[in-house]
Amino acid sequence: MQAARGTSLSDTGPSPSTPPPGAATRYRLIFAVVAVVAYAIDVATKSLAVEKLSxxxxxxxxxxxxxxxTRNPGAAFSTGTEFTLLLSGIALAAAVVVLYFARRVGNRTWAWALGLLLGGVCGNLTDRILREPGPLRGHVVDFLMVPNWPVFNIADICINVAAGLILIQAVRGIGVDGTRVAAREREA
Known part of the structure; x- marks a missing residue:
């Protein structure tokens, strides 16, 4: 059915799964600010922990x-303590992958998720690069302790919140670029 002069009643303009014009720049800015703030908070709190909690x-x-x-040479739950150098390499690769995907960010939730992920990964990587016993073998500073859970830090919180946001976006079917997976499949 048509309304007037060939215009479809179902034509509502741009697809709701398409990010608005100029949004990509705004989302990249959100990503960058979140990453820098998360990283700064992590580094500052670790410095304070080392200074005040020794x-x-x-x-x-x-x-x-x-x-x-506490200082952790391994990964989460102090696993892989003998693989600190490998964990440093994985963290470097993860940072590069996050930066690659961040170029295409087209959604606020993805911007937050990738920003938190980059800030957290870089926070722990900074410890591995700069702290004892040496470059790429340094131990990560952990200082937050709750009952029945390993000691952790702000970077760990950022990484876990990012993982949750990424899972939510995956379940919702929203890609990094902000489009819905179903919409992309229809266009293909």
């Missing part, structure tokens, strides 16, 4: 949240 723990919320300094 002699004693600090209970912030009783036993529910304790600031406890």
């Amino acid at each position: 002699t004693a723990d600090v209970e912030l919320a009783g036993k529910w949240l304790v600031l406890h300094l």
Whole structure:
């Protein structure tokens, strides 16, 4: 059915799965700001932890949240402690992959996810590069301790929140560029 002079009633303009014009620049800016802020907070809190927690723990919320300094040569849950050099290489590769995908970011949630992921990966990578026992073998500073969980840091929080956001976007079928997977399949 047509409304007037060949215009379809179902034609509502640009597809809702297509990002608005100029949005890509805005999303890349969000990505960059989130990455820099996440990285800065991680580095600053680790520096404070090393400076202030070397002699004693600090209970912030009783036993529910304790600031406890530890250094982790491995990955999550202190796994792979003998593979610090390999973990550094994986972190470098992950940072490059995130930067590659960030060029195409076309959605606010993806911008946040990739920004948090890059900030977290680079925060822990900085420890691996700059901290003892040496470049690419350095131990990651962890200082947040909750009951029945390994000690962690802000970078770990950023990485896990990013993983959650990425899973949400995958379930919703929204690609990094902001288009829905179903819309791309129809166009193909």
